[in-house]
Amino acid sequence: MFGSTAFLVILALSLLVFAVPEWLKYYFTLGLLVAGIALTSSWSTGMLTGAGQAYELPLFTAATGTRMVLVIDNLSAFFILVVNFTVLIGFLYARGYLEPYKIRMNALRFSIHYFSYLWLWISMLMVVMIRDGIAFLIVWEIMALSSFFLVIFDAEERSIMKTGISYLIQMHVGMFFILVAFLLVQQDTGRMSFDALGEYFSRHRNLPLFLLFFAGFAIKAGFIPLHTWLPEAHPAAPSHVSGVMSGVMIKMGIYGIMRVLASMQSDLLITGVIILIMSLVSGVLGVMMAIVQHDLKRLLAYHSIENIGIIGIGIGLGVIGQATGNGALSLLGYAGGLLHVLNHSLFKSLLFFNAGSVYHAAHTRNIEQTGGLMKRMPWTAILFLAGSLAICGLPPFNGFISEYLIYMGMFGSLSGASLYHSILIVGSIAALSLIGGLAIFCFTKAFGIVFLGEPRSEEAGNAREAGRSMIFPQLATAALILFIGLGSPLVVKPVFDIVTRTWNLGSQPLVTGAFTANLAQISLAGGIFVVTLATLLLYRRYHLSRHVVETGPTWGCGYTAGTPKQQYTATSFAYNYNHIAKPLLQTRKEIEEIGEDEIFPHRRKFLSHSDDLFKRNLVDKPVDWISGLLKRIAVMQTGQIRHYILYAFVFMLIVLLLAMLKII
Amino acid sequence: MMAGFILIAVAAFFFPGVILRTKSIASGRKGPAIFQPWKDIAVLLRKGSVFSDTTSLIFRIAPSVTLATITGAMLLLPFAEQKAVLSFEGDFILFAYLLALGKFFTIIAALDTGSSFEGMGASREALFSMLVEPAFFILIATFAMFTGYTSFSVIFNHFFITGNDYVLIYSIIGAYLLVQIAMVENSRLPVDDPKTHLELTMIHEVMILDYSGFDKALIHVGTYLKFALYGSLIYNLVVPAGWNVILQTGLFFAVQALFAMVIGFTESFRARNKMNKNPKFILTLTSIALIAFMVILILTEKLA
Incomplete structure (x- = not known):
């Protein structure tokens, strides 16, 4: 009981980040972080060294009578430790990293940043501890929102804001799948919780519900082809945030997949094969696309996709193993x-x-x-x-x-x-x-x-x-x-x-x-x-030490006027x-050809860039198509009031007609 | 226990010399003595070293790391019925990844010099050794499937006593494949020509252009040991582990000598591939490995 009160106190204190003086903000946040980490880590080590029985921590009882409970079992305990370590290291690193930003950003920006960081951490902990569906979706949403605010920290550049928005949208697409999956469970069992999954799975085919959950969680985890937010958001975020997002936040998707798998009872073989094949594709394509990146952080982001693939291969094999005994x-x-x-x-x-x-x-x-x-x-x-x-x-x-x-x-x-x-x-x-x-x-x-x-x-x-x-x-x-x-x-x-x-x-x-x-x-x-x-x-x-050691220039095959520009580049x-x-990567090259009549060609620019095939075909093209369609409809928006009155009139006429014909 | 390790070390003393002799005899030259390569190493050890100003710590430690990985890999290979020094389930994974660690350092050491020649060699070496990786793993997977074991020592001990006469087919395909993989891994013909005189056409040689003295000696020792390492792997695959130990020892050196002569003759009568043909050549090895896999599927009657 003491534990849950202490946890609630930490949650409440996080609001004070906005109130403490500027010089104290970092240390105040760090203090909260360390206290919370000590508390939650003690829960999970207690769990892991104990008898292995899951235990519950009642958090509070809402006005409607629903109890908010944190459940810590083996899987949660493991993820709590993983989250805590990286979040702590990330925040320690952030002190030096954020120093240059202090000159050009005001205290409020920093308060928002620290507050979001705290809540990203809290929401990740809650994600792995909450079983109730509604509460889970709420903390899942908090996780998306807080990481959104962290990504747009440096939003002086317009492109970062755009990336942030696109990230937020894709996270909500994922959430929609999870919501639908939970609703299906609710409809059947009357409960909306991970605990009810076993009951649902025992009565129905397992694969469809799993695929719904998988689609939602895989967007978070970044399986190809659902990865398109990942290589955009990671480079845009400040580095300590990218480290935490790539290191632990995308693992929340893996946690979700594991949690659902733990309740599954049939259709295991096909599920395992699907996970395995998606993971193999993610692994190979992830690293293939990583190689051609010039942006160091984008390169690392594509490697996250590869590693999610490796994790997925492990999980897929695990499921196949269960299916084949x-x-x-x-x-x-x-x-x-x-x-x-x-x-x-x-x-x-x-x-x-x-x-x-x-x-x-x-x-x-x-x-x-x-x-x-x-x-x-x-x-x-x-x-x-x-x-x-x-x-x-x-x-x-x-x-x-x-x-x-x-x-x-x-x-x-x-x-x-x-x-x-x-x-x-x-x-x-x-x-x-x-x-x-x-x-x-x-x-x-x-x-x-x-x-x-x-x-x-x-x-x-x-x-x-x-x-x-x-x-x-x-x-x-x-x-x-x-x-x-x-x-x-x-x-x-x-x-x-x-x-x-x-x-x-x-x-x-x-x-x-x-x-x-x-x-x-x-x-x-x-x-x-x-x-x-x-x-x-x-x-x-x-x-x-017993022989002559000299230094000299690198071997240049007789050419001694080399410059650093002659080195091999990435x-x-x-x-x-x-x-x-080539067929998989489609490198785009932009160059202005030299004309035949150009005796002294002027300066030229050469640009080569590798597009993400999936982003272009699955996100950019449909979005372009939809906005093209909407633009055509926008012809109706003339700005003249008589047209709008006409629209209203036509609409009423249609309704009247339909009603007379007994269609509506 | 140490027999496998010691025999590989001994074989490494003769290996480069046998290649050289074979090449000189094939081309009608008198050629150097068998131990000439090791005498060259002795010369290198007496010399001082020159380091480029551009290089950093990486360039200096890389040859030592590579040699350490190769000696580590030597500890994993068995001889006859004796187990290797380190033998456990999945030791071949450590074997492959240790050698990859050595390669990683060779590649970054080449990039450390800031030379465009060496960057070029590094890029090629990285690409080719990456492409050859699946062939080795498919080959080992087929062993594991056939014998039901997952450790070098146990696999080779059980390989010939499965009672299946067709195992010889697999043994031959496997040996052929290993020879080819060894050629790629050790940067020899037809993928790379160690005797080419032009930097632009080199792969491995261009990566070590800036080395001298002690470090260069380490690199050469590493190369010779790596040859004997692969020779030992081939030997384990073609000679049944149950035979008399003295016969085995004789056969061990015979296989190593034969392997060296194959390399020597290949290099005497074949030209290096065009550089952009190399990926195709290496990927062919993967498809041969897949054929070997099919053979085993038929042998184990999974595929009728």
């Missing part, structure tokens, strides 16, 4: 997906924070204008490298562990599987390995072009390292990334427990035991690797790839 596949699939939720929240937020530091230092997000930042901002560079290696799933970082679990689910289920299953699984294995390869291609490009070589613009050359207040929080994230990579058995075991309890898989001591042992071997291999590397580097140092790095992926 393969407990090990279920366990590994769900556990891989769930662990990847945590992993992605860590490395993606880290990468977005780094992108923010780069943006502040070089005043551009265009990677063609950067370069050579490794020497100017070494900490940011090393942290970005750690994030890149983790996101590519390379050992000994955390991404490898979750991908390993998903791979093992697939490899383990191959022997004795049916023909159909074997083909599906081998296809998924090939796709997942291709995603891995493409991710390496993309991040060698991102890291190599942004941080290595010589600066490609004056501003990049004058870049300075981000402040300590921005670096330290990131170090905590990086440490956790490395910890999960090297000490995986400690983390995977609780994840296994959460999965078995949430999906009632029954305890599987054989599988969990085997995989704890396997992961221990991976930790050992990681340890051996680190020790070998350290020994080699130490010996190298000793060796070089576009040229991806040129070969672009050539192969």
Whole structure:
């Protein structure tokens, strides 16, 4: 009881953000955040270390008599911890990040920003704790609204406002699907709650309702082709917000999908196959589109789509495992997906924070204008490298562990599987390995072009390292990334427990035991690797100290007047790839041809840009069509009062006629 | 336990020399001695180093990281009935990803020099090694499906005792595929020509243009070990694990020598692919892997 009162007090205090003096605002918000995080984290650790029984926290009783209850079970407890960590790190990072904005923005803007940040965090916590349908939709809406205000923080640019509005609209489309799904449940069972899903599913076909929920949640999560808001909103938002949005907010969609799946009883095979195929498409296309981006944050946004795909592959395998009675596949699939939720929240937020530091230092997000930042901002560079290696799933970082679990689910289920299953699984294995390869291609490009070589613009050359207040929080994230990579058995075991309890898989001591042992071997291999590397580097140092070491220019094949402009750029790095992926990416080029009579051609502009095929065909074209139609109807809006009176007259006439003919 | 590791290390001593000898004999030259490549490494170790002003920490640590990943991967391969030093379910995933980690560092080290030559090589290497990834994974998936196990040691131990005589077909397709994958991964013909003299036509060689002394020696050692690593994988696939250990050891070196000679002869009688033909060539490997998968589907009677 104390807990829920304390929670309500924090909610109420959040309003005071507007009242406290300007210098105190940040620390006041931080205080509320830390208090709330301590409180909710203690709930979830209590849940996870306890007997595994869900427990309820009554929040208040409304005037209508409905009780507002928070329910914390295994799944909520996991998501609470994931949300809390990234939100806290994001806010610590924000102190340094927001500093430059203080000059040109007034206190009210900051109050709104902090308030929205607090409420984004609160709404995400409530999303994972509330079971009642109406209340869920309300907090789901708060989540969309608060993140909308966060995205438009920097709305001096018109394009950001436009992005914000388009984001808000797409979020409401998603909400509409969820609402309809809940109404169907209400109509049948009389209750509008996640708890009533089991009852509904036991009586009806499972697939249609699942698809409704899936459509709603998948827009939030960013599955292709429902992802179109994501690559627009992430770059527009300030970096700490992009980190939180990409790291944890889109995972609320994953949470919703998992919550619905936990109650499903039939149609499992087809559901699993649908999720798996959508995820494979999201994974491969997400990373394929990421490679051609020039905007660092947009590139990262497309990688979120890829990672949502990887999470989805895990979930899809889990469902297929349940359908085919393969407990090990279920366990590994769900556990891989769930662990990847945590992993992605860590490395993606880290990468977005780094992108923010780069943006502040070089005043551009265009990677063609950067370069050579490794020497100017070494900490940011090393942290970005750690994030890149983790996101590519390379050992000994955390991404490898979750991908390993998903791979093992697939490899383990191959022997004795049916023909159909074997083909599906081998296809998924090939796709997942291709995603891995493409991710390496993309991040060698991102890291190599942004941080290595010589600066490609004056501003990049004058870049300075981000402040300590921005670096330290990131170090905590990086440490956790490395910890999960090297000490995986400690983390995977609780994840296994959460999965078995949430999906009632029954305890599987054989599988969990085997995989704890396997992961221990991976930790050992990681340890051996680190020790070998350290020994080699130490010996190298000793060796070089006894030999002549000189510096000189880079080998230029005899040409010594090179400029930084001659370096390989992101576009040229991806040129070969672009050539192969042409049909899917459709790079648009704008160039003015040189005429035959032009002896001395004047200056020209060349522009190449890769459009998002889905955005153009699924969003832009229909919207253009509708607004074209509406424009034609607007002919009636003449502004002359006699015309309007005529319209009213014609309308009444029609009504009269219809009534006489007994049509209405 | 260490047998697999030690044998790969020993084989690496002969491997580059055998390739060189094969090439010189095929082209009617006298050629260098078998150990010449290692003598070159000794020379490199005596030399000092020159680093470009443009480079940063990444360029300096990359060769060490790559070598560490390759030694890590060596620990995962079994020999005969002996298990590998590190053997667990899914060790081949670690194997592939460790090698990918090494490649990641080689690529960013090339970009670190700020040279357009090396950027070009980096771009090509990144693309080609990305395309070859699915072929390897489909191949391993087929092993796993056929034997029902998911670890190198156990797969190779059970490969020939499944009692299915047609396994030899698969063994041959697998070996062929592994040779080709090894050629791509080690940047040899027909994808890349290590002996080309023009930067514009290089892939791997152009990426390491700026290395000298100790770091260059590490890169060469890494390349030789990687050859023997793939040779060992091929050996495990074609020689039944149950045979006599002395015979096995002999066969191990025979397979390695044969693999080296295949590389030598290929490089003597074949020209490098046109650069824009390479993606097609590499994707063909994936389709061959899919054919191998079909073969196994038929063998396990899933597909009648």
